[in-house]
Amino acid sequence: MNSKVLIVDDEKLMRISLESQLKKEGYQVKSVGNAADGLRLVKSEEYDVVVTDLRLGGVSGMDFLKEIKKFNAEIIVVIMTAYGTLEGAVLAIKEGAYDYISKPFSTEELIIKLQRALLHKNTTAEVTRLRKEIQAEFEYYNIIGDSEAMKKVQENVKSVSGRDTTVLIQGESGTGKEKIAGAIHYHSARRTCPFIRVSCAALNREILESELFGHERGAFTGAVKTRRGRFELANAGSIFLDDVDDIPLDMQVKLLRVLQERTFERVGGEETLSLDVRVICATKKDLLELVKEGRFREDLFYRLNVVPIHIPPLRERKEDIPLLINYFLKKFVSQHEDALPDVAPEAMSVLLAYDWPGNVRELENVIEHAVAFSELKGISLETLPAYLRRVEKRADLLSMDLSCRQTINLQDVLTEVEKKLVQWAHQKTNGNQVKMAEILGIPRTTLRNRLIKLQGCSNEKD
Numbered sequence: 001m002n003s004k005v006l007i008v009d010d011e012k013l014m015r016i017s018l019e020s021q022l023k024k025e026g027y028q029v030k031s032v033g034n035a036a037d038g039l040r041l042v043k044s045e046e047y048d049v050v051v052t053d054l055r056l057g058g059v060s061g062m063d064f065l066k067e068i069k070k071f072n073a074e075i076i077v078v079i080m081t082a083y084g085t086l087e088g089a090v091l092a093i094k095e096g097a098y099d100y101i102s103k104p105f106s107t108e109e110l111i112i113k114l115q116r117a118l119l120h121k122n123t124t125a126e127v128t129r130l131r132k133e134i135q136a137e138f139e140y141y142n143i144i145g146d147s148e149a150m151k152k153v154q155e156n157v158k159s160v161s162g163r164d165t166t167v168l169i170q171g172e173s174g175t176g177k178e179k180i181a182g183a184i185h186y187h188s189a190r191r192t193c194p195f196i197r198v199s200c201a202a203l204n205r206e207i208l209e210s211e212l213f214g215h216e217r218g219a220f221t222g223a224v225k226t227r228r229g230r231f232e233l234a235n236a237g238s239i240f241l242d243d244v245d246d247i248p249l250d251m252q253v254k255l256l257r258v259l260q261e262r263t264f265e266r267v268g269g270e271e272t273l274s275l276d277v278r279v280i281c282a283t284k285k286d287l288l289e290l291v292k293e294g295r296f297r298e299d300l301f302y303r304l305n306v307v308p309i310h311i312p313p314l315r316e317r318k319e320d321i322p323l324l325i326n327y328f329l330k331k332f333v334s335q336h337e338d339a340l341p342d343v344a345p346e347a348m349s350v351l352l353a354y355d356w357p358g359n360v361r362e363l364e365n366v367i368e369h370a371v372a373f374s375e376l377k378g379i380s381l382e383t384l385p386a387y388l389r390r391v392e393k394r395a396d397l398l399s400m401d402l403s404c405r406q407t408i409n410l411q412d413v414l415t416e417v418e419k420k421l422v423q424w425a426h427q428k429t430n431g432n433q434v435k436m437a438e439i440l441g442i443p444r445t446t447l448r449n450r451l452i453k454l455q456g457c458s459n460e461k462d
Contacts, residue, residue, distance in 0.1 A: 003118055004045070007031035008038035008052040008064065009080065018051070021107045027114070035059035039067055047075060049117050051110070054081040054088050054100075062092060069096040074125070076117040080105075135191065138182035144327050147317040153180070156309050161187035166259065168244075168304045169282040171311030174361030177282040178242065180309060184280055185238040193237030198230050201243035209251055210267045219268025229266065231258060234277045244281040244304065245290060252297045259303045279304075314356040314363065321352055324360060328367035329379075341371070342378040350381065350388055357428070419454050422447075 005027045009015040015031040022029045030045075032038050035056050042050065050068060054061040065077055079092045082103035089100035098117050101110060143154050160167055161184045169177045178197065185195045203211050210219075214229030231239055241247075247255060258264050262275045281304050290296035314321070325348075329340045343351075347370075356362055370383040381389055421440065429435035437444040 002028060003048045003114075004028045005030075005114065006038060006041055006047045006050045008033075008035065008050065008056065008061075010034060010053065010055075010057050018107075018110070022111075022114075025107075025111060033057075035061070035064035035067075038064060039071075042068055042075065043071060048121060049076045049078060049114055051078045051080060051114075054079050054092065062088070062095065065092055065095055065097055074121070076121050078110075078113055078117060131192075134182075135186045138179065138186040140183060140187070142179065142327075143176075143183060144324050145317060145320040146323060147312075147320050149312040149317050150320060153309060153311055156307070157183050158187075160184060160307050160309075162189070164188075164278050166278070166304060166306045167280045168287075168306070168308045169280065169311065170287075170308060171282070171284065172313045172359055173284050174359030175311040175313060176360050177284075177311060178240065180311065181238075181240040181242075181280045181282065185240070185278070188238070188278070190237045190278060194234050195238050195240065196230050196234035197240045197242065199242045201246040205248055208247070209254070212251075213254065213264050213266055214269075215267035216269040219266070223268065226266070231264065231275060231277060232266075232273065236276055238278040238280055241279065241281045243283065245283045245285045245287060245296060249295070249297065252300045256297065256300045256303060259300075314359045318352055321363070322348070324363055325351065325367060328364050329371065331364075332368050332371040341374050344378060344380045347379050347381050347384060350384065354388060355428075415454075418450065422450060422454060 005022055007015045007018050007022075007029065009018070009031070010033050012033060015033065019029045019031040030041060032041065035052075035058060038050070038052065041047070052061050052064055056064065059067075061079065065079070068075055068077055073096070077092075077097045079089055079097045079100040080103055081089055081100060089097075089102075092100060098120060099113055101113055140154065140158065143150070143157065145151070145153070157180060167181075167184060169180050171177050181197075182195065185191065198212070200208065210223075210227070210229065212229050212231055214227050214232055215223050217223055217226045254264065258275060259279060262277075263272050264275065265272055287296055287301050287305070291298045291301050314324075325343060326340070333340055351363075351366070358365075366385060366388065367379075369385055370379045373383040374380075422436070425436040425440050428439060433444060433447060437447040440447065442450075
Protein backbone atom coordinates (compact mmCIF):
# COMPACT_ATOMS: atom_id res chain seq x y z
CA MET A 1 0.00 0.00 0.00
CA ASN A 2 1.53 3.30 -1.13
CA SER A 3 -1.23 5.70 -0.13
CA LYS A 4 0.14 8.85 1.48
CA VAL A 5 -1.61 10.28 4.56
CA LEU A 6 -0.94 13.56 6.33
CA ILE A 7 -2.09 13.94 9.95
CA VAL A 8 -2.58 17.44 11.34
CA ASP A 9 -3.35 17.63 15.09
CA ASP A 10 -2.06 19.93 17.83
CA GLU A 11 -2.24 17.06 20.36
CA LYS A 12 1.28 15.64 20.04
CA LEU A 13 0.55 12.28 21.68
CA MET A 14 -2.50 11.78 19.45
CA ARG A 15 -0.75 12.46 16.14
CA ILE A 16 2.38 10.41 17.03
CA SER A 17 0.16 7.48 18.01
CA LEU A 18 -1.89 7.71 14.80
CA GLU A 19 1.23 8.01 12.65
CA SER A 20 2.76 4.92 14.23
CA GLN A 21 -0.39 2.81 13.91
CA LEU A 22 -1.07 3.79 10.29
CA LYS A 23 2.52 3.05 9.29
CA LYS A 24 2.08 -0.46 10.68
CA GLU A 25 -0.90 -0.82 8.32
CA GLY A 26 1.28 0.04 5.33
CA TYR A 27 0.44 3.72 4.82
CA GLN A 28 3.08 6.36 4.13
CA VAL A 29 2.42 8.87 6.93
CA LYS A 30 3.65 12.25 8.06
CA SER A 31 2.24 14.31 10.93
CA VAL A 32 2.46 17.97 11.94
CA GLY A 33 1.00 20.02 14.77
CA ASN A 34 -0.45 23.07 12.98
CA ALA A 35 -2.24 24.17 9.80
CA ALA A 36 0.67 26.27 8.48
CA ASP A 37 3.05 23.30 8.42
CA GLY A 38 0.28 21.11 7.05
CA LEU A 39 -0.41 23.50 4.16
CA ARG A 40 3.31 23.72 3.40
CA LEU A 41 3.51 19.92 3.07
CA VAL A 42 0.32 19.74 0.99
CA LYS A 43 1.82 22.22 -1.47
CA SER A 44 5.26 20.60 -1.62
CA GLU A 45 4.34 16.90 -1.62
CA GLU A 46 1.50 14.76 -2.96
CA TYR A 47 -0.97 13.33 -0.41
CA ASP A 48 -3.98 11.14 -0.99
CA VAL A 49 -5.69 11.92 2.31
CA VAL A 50 -5.34 14.63 4.94
CA VAL A 51 -6.69 13.80 8.41
CA THR A 52 -7.03 17.02 10.39
CA ASP A 53 -8.48 18.10 13.70
CA LEU A 54 -11.31 20.62 13.45
CA ARG A 55 -9.81 22.70 16.26
CA LEU A 56 -6.21 23.78 15.72
CA GLY A 57 -4.11 26.47 17.31
CA GLY A 58 -3.76 29.53 15.07
CA VAL A 59 -5.52 28.73 11.79
CA SER A 60 -8.68 26.68 12.37
CA GLY A 61 -9.24 23.27 10.85
CA MET A 62 -12.09 24.76 8.80
CA ASP A 63 -9.85 27.43 7.26
CA PHE A 64 -7.19 24.78 6.69
CA LEU A 65 -9.77 22.67 4.82
CA LYS A 66 -10.69 25.62 2.60
CA GLU A 67 -7.05 26.30 1.77
CA ILE A 68 -6.45 22.64 0.88
CA LYS A 69 -9.46 22.57 -1.44
CA LYS A 70 -8.42 25.86 -3.00
CA PHE A 71 -4.99 24.39 -3.77
CA ASN A 72 -6.16 20.93 -4.90
CA ALA A 73 -9.83 19.95 -4.87
CA GLU A 74 -8.97 16.27 -5.41
CA ILE A 75 -7.24 15.80 -2.02
CA ILE A 76 -9.47 13.82 0.33
CA VAL A 77 -9.92 15.46 3.74
CA VAL A 78 -11.22 13.64 6.83
CA ILE A 79 -12.11 15.84 9.81
CA MET A 80 -11.49 14.77 13.43
CA THR A 81 -13.63 16.36 16.09
CA ALA A 82 -13.76 15.87 19.85
CA TYR A 83 -16.78 18.04 20.39
CA GLY A 84 -20.06 16.20 20.78
CA THR A 85 -21.89 18.17 18.10
CA LEU A 86 -22.39 17.40 14.46
CA GLU A 87 -22.73 21.04 13.50
CA GLY A 88 -19.02 21.59 12.79
CA ALA A 89 -18.67 18.28 10.97
CA VAL A 90 -21.70 18.96 8.76
CA LEU A 91 -20.33 22.41 7.91
CA ALA A 92 -16.94 20.88 7.06
CA ILE A 93 -18.55 18.39 4.68
CA LYS A 94 -20.40 21.26 2.99
CA GLU A 95 -17.03 22.93 2.51
CA GLY A 96 -15.60 19.85 0.78
CA ALA A 97 -14.51 17.40 3.52
CA TYR A 98 -15.12 13.77 2.53
CA ASP A 99 -16.03 12.49 6.02
CA TYR A 100 -15.57 13.12 9.74
CA ILE A 101 -14.68 10.96 12.73
CA SER A 102 -15.48 11.75 16.38
CA LYS A 103 -12.84 11.46 19.08
CA PRO A 104 -12.16 9.17 20.78
CA PHE A 105 -11.99 6.59 17.98
CA SER A 106 -10.18 3.32 17.40
CA THR A 107 -7.50 2.77 14.79
CA GLU A 108 -9.78 0.24 13.08
CA GLU A 109 -12.49 2.87 12.74
CA LEU A 110 -10.08 5.35 11.15
CA ILE A 111 -8.69 2.71 8.78
CA ILE A 112 -12.22 1.94 7.55
CA LYS A 113 -12.74 5.66 6.91
CA LEU A 114 -9.43 5.84 5.02
CA GLN A 115 -10.23 2.80 2.90
CA ARG A 116 -13.58 4.29 1.91
CA ALA A 117 -11.96 7.66 1.20
CA LEU A 118 -9.28 6.11 -1.02
CA LEU A 119 -11.85 4.00 -2.88
CA HIS A 120 -13.86 7.16 -3.48
CA LYS A 121 -10.75 8.99 -4.70
CA ASN A 122 -9.78 6.19 -7.08
CA THR A 123 -13.32 5.84 -8.41
CA THR A 124 -13.60 9.59 -8.96
CA ALA A 125 -10.24 9.63 -10.74
CA GLU A 126 -11.32 6.75 -12.99
CA VAL A 127 -14.62 8.44 -13.84
CA THR A 128 -12.75 11.65 -14.67
CA ARG A 129 -10.30 9.74 -16.86
CA LEU A 130 -13.06 7.93 -18.73
CA ARG A 131 -15.01 11.17 -19.17
CA LYS A 132 -11.93 12.82 -20.69
CA GLU A 133 -11.38 9.84 -22.99
CA ILE A 134 -14.97 9.95 -24.20
CA GLN A 135 -14.90 13.70 -24.65
CA ALA A 136 -11.64 13.43 -26.61
CA GLU A 137 -13.37 11.01 -29.00
CA PHE A 138 -15.95 13.69 -29.79
CA GLU A 139 -13.66 16.71 -30.12
CA TYR A 140 -14.23 18.89 -33.18
CA TYR A 141 -10.89 17.84 -34.67
CA ASN A 142 -12.25 14.29 -35.04
CA ILE A 143 -14.76 15.51 -37.64
CA ILE A 144 -12.38 14.91 -40.53
CA GLY A 145 -12.66 16.70 -43.85
CA ASP A 146 -11.50 19.72 -45.84
CA SER A 147 -14.18 19.43 -48.52
CA GLU A 148 -16.70 22.26 -48.75
CA ALA A 149 -19.49 19.90 -47.63
CA MET A 150 -17.62 18.85 -44.49
CA LYS A 151 -16.59 22.41 -43.69
CA LYS A 152 -20.29 23.25 -43.68
CA VAL A 153 -20.99 20.33 -41.32
CA GLN A 154 -18.20 21.47 -38.97
CA GLU A 155 -19.52 25.02 -39.02
CA ASN A 156 -23.08 23.89 -38.23
CA VAL A 157 -21.95 21.62 -35.39
CA LYS A 158 -19.99 24.43 -33.74
CA SER A 159 -22.89 26.85 -34.15
CA VAL A 160 -25.52 24.60 -32.63
CA SER A 161 -23.49 22.92 -29.84
CA GLY A 162 -23.91 25.72 -27.32
CA ARG A 163 -27.68 25.85 -27.70
CA ASP A 164 -30.43 23.48 -26.60
CA THR A 165 -31.91 23.33 -30.10
CA THR A 166 -33.24 20.01 -31.40
CA VAL A 167 -30.99 18.70 -34.18
CA LEU A 168 -31.77 16.26 -37.00
CA ILE A 169 -28.67 14.61 -38.50
CA GLN A 170 -29.19 13.12 -41.95
CA GLY A 171 -26.81 10.77 -43.71
CA GLU A 172 -26.27 7.27 -45.04
CA SER A 173 -25.14 4.42 -42.80
CA GLY A 174 -21.50 4.75 -41.83
CA THR A 175 -21.16 8.50 -42.42
CA GLY A 176 -20.57 9.29 -38.74
CA LYS A 177 -23.91 10.54 -37.45
CA GLU A 178 -23.23 9.36 -33.88
CA LYS A 179 -19.87 11.16 -33.84
CA ILE A 180 -21.62 14.38 -34.86
CA ALA A 181 -24.24 13.91 -32.13
CA GLY A 182 -21.52 13.29 -29.55
CA ALA A 183 -19.61 16.40 -30.64
CA ILE A 184 -22.76 18.48 -30.16
CA HIS A 185 -23.39 17.08 -26.66
CA TYR A 186 -19.82 17.20 -25.37
CA HIS A 187 -19.41 20.83 -26.44
CA SER A 188 -22.66 21.94 -24.81
CA ALA A 189 -23.45 23.09 -21.28
CA ARG A 190 -24.79 19.55 -20.69
CA ARG A 191 -21.39 17.90 -21.30
CA THR A 192 -21.04 16.60 -17.71
CA CYS A 193 -24.55 15.11 -17.76
CA PRO A 194 -25.65 11.85 -19.42
CA PHE A 195 -25.41 11.28 -23.16
CA ILE A 196 -27.80 8.41 -23.81
CA ARG A 197 -27.64 6.72 -27.22
CA VAL A 198 -30.59 4.73 -28.56
CA SER A 199 -30.79 2.79 -31.82
CA CYS A 200 -34.50 2.76 -32.59
CA ALA A 201 -33.91 0.17 -35.34
CA ALA A 202 -32.17 -2.23 -32.95
CA LEU A 203 -34.92 -2.22 -30.31
CA ASN A 204 -37.83 -4.63 -30.47
CA ARG A 205 -40.93 -2.65 -31.50
CA GLU A 206 -42.99 -4.45 -28.85
CA ILE A 207 -40.85 -3.07 -26.02
CA LEU A 208 -39.68 0.18 -27.65
CA GLU A 209 -42.11 2.31 -25.65
CA SER A 210 -40.93 0.75 -22.40
CA GLU A 211 -37.28 1.21 -23.43
CA LEU A 212 -37.79 4.89 -24.21
CA PHE A 213 -40.20 5.90 -21.46
CA GLY A 214 -39.86 3.19 -18.79
CA HIS A 215 -42.61 1.20 -17.10
CA GLU A 216 -44.23 0.68 -13.73
CA ARG A 217 -44.19 -2.59 -11.87
CA GLY A 218 -46.94 -4.87 -13.17
CA ALA A 219 -47.51 -2.81 -16.33
CA PHE A 220 -47.23 -5.99 -18.42
CA THR A 221 -46.17 -9.61 -18.06
CA GLY A 222 -42.57 -9.68 -16.89
CA ALA A 223 -42.57 -6.14 -15.48
CA VAL A 224 -41.51 -7.25 -11.99
CA LYS A 225 -40.22 -3.84 -10.95
CA THR A 226 -40.40 -0.20 -11.93
CA ARG A 227 -37.85 0.67 -14.61
CA ARG A 228 -36.69 4.06 -15.83
CA GLY A 229 -36.58 4.56 -19.58
CA ARG A 230 -33.87 6.10 -21.75
CA PHE A 231 -35.45 9.57 -21.68
CA GLU A 232 -35.53 9.55 -17.89
CA LEU A 233 -31.91 8.36 -17.75
CA ALA A 234 -30.94 11.24 -20.04
CA ASN A 235 -32.56 13.88 -17.83
CA ALA A 236 -30.41 17.04 -17.61
CA GLY A 237 -28.30 15.68 -20.50
CA SER A 238 -28.91 14.70 -24.12
CA ILE A 239 -30.59 11.74 -25.82
CA PHE A 240 -29.51 10.61 -29.27
CA LEU A 241 -32.23 8.77 -31.20
CA ASP A 242 -30.58 7.01 -34.13
CA ASP A 243 -32.81 5.69 -36.93
CA VAL A 244 -35.68 7.81 -35.63
CA ASP A 245 -37.59 6.88 -38.80
CA ASP A 246 -38.05 3.38 -37.32
CA ILE A 247 -40.26 4.65 -34.47
CA PRO A 248 -43.82 3.35 -35.13
CA LEU A 249 -46.52 5.91 -35.97
CA ASP A 250 -48.50 5.29 -32.78
CA MET A 251 -45.43 5.99 -30.64
CA GLN A 252 -44.49 9.09 -32.61
CA VAL A 253 -47.36 10.85 -30.84
CA LYS A 254 -45.70 10.29 -27.47
CA LEU A 255 -42.34 11.49 -28.79
CA LEU A 256 -44.05 14.61 -30.16
CA ARG A 257 -45.50 15.30 -26.71
CA VAL A 258 -42.07 14.98 -25.10
CA LEU A 259 -40.68 17.52 -27.56
CA GLN A 260 -43.59 19.93 -27.11
CA GLU A 261 -44.36 19.68 -23.40
CA ARG A 262 -41.28 17.95 -21.93
CA THR A 263 -43.56 15.56 -20.03
CA PHE A 264 -44.39 11.85 -20.27
CA GLU A 265 -45.78 8.88 -18.33
CA ARG A 266 -44.14 5.52 -17.86
CA VAL A 267 -45.93 2.55 -19.41
CA GLY A 268 -48.66 1.53 -16.97
CA GLY A 269 -48.14 4.69 -14.90
CA GLU A 270 -50.47 7.57 -14.08
CA GLU A 271 -47.93 10.09 -12.78
CA THR A 272 -46.84 12.73 -15.29
CA LEU A 273 -43.07 13.21 -15.14
CA SER A 274 -41.18 16.29 -16.31
CA LEU A 275 -38.02 16.20 -18.39
CA ASP A 276 -35.10 18.51 -19.06
CA VAL A 277 -33.38 16.83 -21.99
CA ARG A 278 -31.91 17.82 -25.32
CA VAL A 279 -33.05 15.67 -28.25
CA ILE A 280 -30.67 14.87 -31.11
CA CYS A 281 -32.01 12.57 -33.83
CA ALA A 282 -30.51 10.86 -36.86
CA THR A 283 -31.92 9.19 -39.94
CA LYS A 284 -30.55 7.56 -43.07
CA LYS A 285 -33.86 8.06 -44.87
CA ASP A 286 -35.64 11.06 -46.38
CA LEU A 287 -38.14 11.89 -43.64
CA LEU A 288 -40.06 14.33 -45.84
CA GLU A 289 -40.59 11.56 -48.36
CA LEU A 290 -41.82 9.30 -45.54
CA VAL A 291 -44.23 12.08 -44.53
CA LYS A 292 -45.64 12.17 -48.08
CA GLU A 293 -46.04 8.38 -47.96
CA GLY A 294 -47.90 8.61 -44.63
CA ARG A 295 -45.18 6.69 -42.77
CA PHE A 296 -43.98 9.57 -40.58
CA ARG A 297 -45.96 12.28 -38.81
CA GLU A 298 -45.66 15.68 -40.46
CA ASP A 299 -45.92 17.57 -37.13
CA LEU A 300 -43.16 15.43 -35.63
CA PHE A 301 -40.97 15.99 -38.69
CA TYR A 302 -41.10 19.76 -38.25
CA ARG A 303 -40.40 19.41 -34.51
CA LEU A 304 -37.29 17.36 -35.25
CA ASN A 305 -36.12 19.34 -38.27
CA VAL A 306 -35.33 22.53 -36.33
CA VAL A 307 -31.64 22.39 -37.26
CA PRO A 308 -30.91 19.83 -40.00
CA ILE A 309 -27.30 18.73 -40.53
CA HIS A 310 -26.63 16.69 -43.67
CA ILE A 311 -23.50 14.51 -43.73
CA PRO A 312 -22.50 13.77 -47.34
CA PRO A 313 -21.62 10.20 -48.36
CA LEU A 314 -17.92 9.52 -48.82
CA ARG A 315 -18.29 9.08 -52.60
CA GLU A 316 -19.28 12.76 -52.81
CA ARG A 317 -16.21 14.01 -50.93
CA LYS A 318 -13.39 11.83 -52.15
CA GLU A 319 -10.91 14.65 -51.62
CA ASP A 320 -11.26 13.85 -47.89
CA ILE A 321 -10.16 10.22 -48.31
CA PRO A 322 -6.38 10.85 -47.86
CA LEU A 323 -7.11 12.80 -44.64
CA LEU A 324 -9.31 9.99 -43.33
CA ILE A 325 -6.71 7.36 -44.24
CA ASN A 326 -4.07 9.25 -42.26
CA TYR A 327 -6.48 9.61 -39.31
CA PHE A 328 -7.18 5.87 -39.23
CA LEU A 329 -3.51 4.97 -39.67
CA LYS A 330 -2.76 6.97 -36.52
CA LYS A 331 -5.55 5.10 -34.76
CA PHE A 332 -4.49 1.57 -35.73
CA VAL A 333 -0.70 1.74 -36.04
CA SER A 334 1.12 0.64 -32.89
CA GLN A 335 2.31 3.43 -30.63
CA HIS A 336 5.74 1.78 -30.61
CA GLU A 337 6.29 2.37 -34.33
CA ASP A 338 8.33 5.43 -35.26
CA ALA A 339 6.32 6.48 -38.32
CA LEU A 340 3.07 5.77 -40.13
CA PRO A 341 3.30 3.28 -43.01
CA ASP A 342 3.40 4.73 -46.52
CA VAL A 343 0.43 4.18 -48.81
CA ALA A 344 1.58 2.96 -52.23
CA PRO A 345 0.30 5.07 -55.18
CA GLU A 346 -1.55 2.12 -56.72
CA ALA A 347 -3.27 1.41 -53.38
CA MET A 348 -4.25 5.08 -53.00
CA SER A 349 -5.58 5.03 -56.57
CA VAL A 350 -7.88 2.11 -55.73
CA LEU A 351 -9.03 3.72 -52.48
CA LEU A 352 -9.89 6.91 -54.37
CA ALA A 353 -11.64 5.07 -57.21
CA TYR A 354 -13.93 2.99 -54.99
CA ASP A 355 -17.44 4.33 -54.26
CA TRP A 356 -17.55 3.34 -50.55
CA PRO A 357 -21.17 2.20 -50.09
CA GLY A 358 -20.35 1.68 -46.40
CA ASN A 359 -18.92 5.20 -46.19
CA VAL A 360 -16.39 6.21 -43.51
CA ARG A 361 -17.09 3.11 -41.41
CA GLU A 362 -16.12 0.88 -44.35
CA LEU A 363 -12.95 2.90 -44.98
CA GLU A 364 -12.02 2.55 -41.30
CA ASN A 365 -12.42 -1.23 -41.49
CA VAL A 366 -10.35 -1.38 -44.70
CA ILE A 367 -7.49 0.59 -43.14
CA GLU A 368 -7.57 -1.60 -40.02
CA HIS A 369 -7.38 -4.66 -42.30
CA ALA A 370 -4.51 -3.14 -44.29
CA VAL A 371 -2.53 -2.25 -41.15
CA ALA A 372 -2.98 -5.80 -39.82
CA PHE A 373 -1.36 -7.22 -42.97
CA SER A 374 1.14 -4.46 -43.71
CA GLU A 375 3.93 -5.47 -41.30
CA LEU A 376 6.76 -3.07 -42.22
CA LYS A 377 6.02 -2.91 -45.95
CA GLY A 378 3.48 -0.11 -45.89
CA ILE A 379 -0.02 -0.14 -47.36
CA SER A 380 0.03 -1.84 -50.76
CA LEU A 381 -2.56 -3.47 -53.01
CA GLU A 382 -1.75 -6.81 -51.39
CA THR A 383 -2.73 -5.51 -47.95
CA LEU A 384 -6.20 -4.36 -49.09
CA PRO A 385 -9.23 -6.68 -48.89
CA ALA A 386 -9.71 -8.86 -51.98
CA TYR A 387 -12.92 -7.13 -53.09
CA LEU A 388 -11.08 -3.81 -53.28
CA ARG A 389 -8.24 -5.22 -55.37
CA ARG A 390 -10.82 -5.91 -58.10
CA VAL A 391 -11.53 -2.18 -58.25
CA GLU A 392 -8.10 -1.65 -59.83
CA LYS A 393 -9.10 -3.73 -62.85
CA ARG A 394 -12.37 -1.83 -63.30
CA ALA A 395 -10.56 1.50 -63.01
CA ASP A 396 -7.99 0.42 -65.62
CA LEU A 397 -10.74 -0.50 -68.08
CA LEU A 398 -12.57 2.78 -67.84
CA SER A 399 -9.42 4.92 -67.98
CA MET A 400 -7.60 3.26 -70.90
CA ASP A 401 -4.24 4.53 -72.04
CA LEU A 402 -4.58 4.65 -75.86
CA SER A 403 -1.33 6.52 -76.57
CA CYS A 404 0.48 3.40 -77.82
CA ARG A 405 -2.42 1.88 -79.80
CA GLN A 406 -2.60 2.00 -83.60
CA THR A 407 -5.98 0.29 -84.01
CA ILE A 408 -8.85 -0.70 -81.74
CA ASN A 409 -11.95 -2.86 -82.14
CA LEU A 410 -14.64 -0.43 -81.06
CA GLN A 411 -17.37 -3.06 -80.75
CA ASP A 412 -15.30 -5.27 -78.48
CA VAL A 413 -14.40 -2.33 -76.25
CA LEU A 414 -18.01 -1.11 -76.07
CA THR A 415 -19.23 -4.61 -75.22
CA GLU A 416 -16.60 -4.99 -72.51
CA VAL A 417 -17.38 -1.57 -71.01
CA GLU A 418 -21.11 -2.31 -71.11
CA LYS A 419 -20.50 -5.62 -69.35
CA LYS A 420 -18.47 -3.94 -66.61
CA LEU A 421 -21.11 -1.28 -66.07
CA VAL A 422 -23.87 -3.88 -65.79
CA GLN A 423 -21.73 -5.83 -63.30
CA TRP A 424 -21.21 -2.62 -61.33
CA ALA A 425 -24.96 -1.95 -61.25
CA HIS A 426 -25.61 -5.56 -60.21
CA GLN A 427 -23.17 -5.22 -57.29
CA LYS A 428 -24.61 -1.86 -56.20
CA THR A 429 -28.21 -3.13 -56.13
CA ASN A 430 -27.72 -6.79 -55.17
CA GLY A 431 -29.20 -7.79 -58.52
CA ASN A 432 -32.44 -5.79 -58.25
CA GLN A 433 -33.20 -5.14 -61.94
CA VAL A 434 -35.54 -2.22 -61.25
CA LYS A 435 -32.81 -0.42 -59.31
CA MET A 436 -30.15 -1.50 -61.84
CA ALA A 437 -32.11 0.15 -64.66
CA GLU A 438 -32.61 3.24 -62.52
CA ILE A 439 -28.92 3.85 -61.72
CA LEU A 440 -27.90 3.06 -65.31
CA GLY A 441 -30.49 5.50 -66.60
CA ILE A 442 -32.16 3.04 -69.01
CA PRO A 443 -35.63 1.41 -69.19
CA ARG A 444 -35.97 -1.97 -67.53
CA THR A 445 -36.84 -3.61 -70.88
CA THR A 446 -33.59 -2.24 -72.34
CA LEU A 447 -31.65 -3.63 -69.39
CA ARG A 448 -33.26 -7.04 -69.87
CA ASN A 449 -32.26 -7.04 -73.56
CA ARG A 450 -28.70 -6.01 -72.63
CA LEU A 451 -28.47 -8.86 -70.13
CA ILE A 452 -29.65 -11.37 -72.74
CA LYS A 453 -27.16 -9.96 -75.28
CA LEU A 454 -24.27 -10.07 -72.82
CA GLN A 455 -25.16 -13.62 -71.83
CA GLY A 456 -25.04 -14.58 -75.50
CA CYS A 457 -21.62 -12.96 -75.94
CA SER A 458 -20.34 -14.87 -72.93
CA ASN A 459 -21.65 -18.19 -74.33
CA GLU A 460 -20.03 -17.50 -77.72
CA LYS A 461 -16.63 -16.99 -76.03
CA ASP A 462 -17.10 -20.21 -74.08
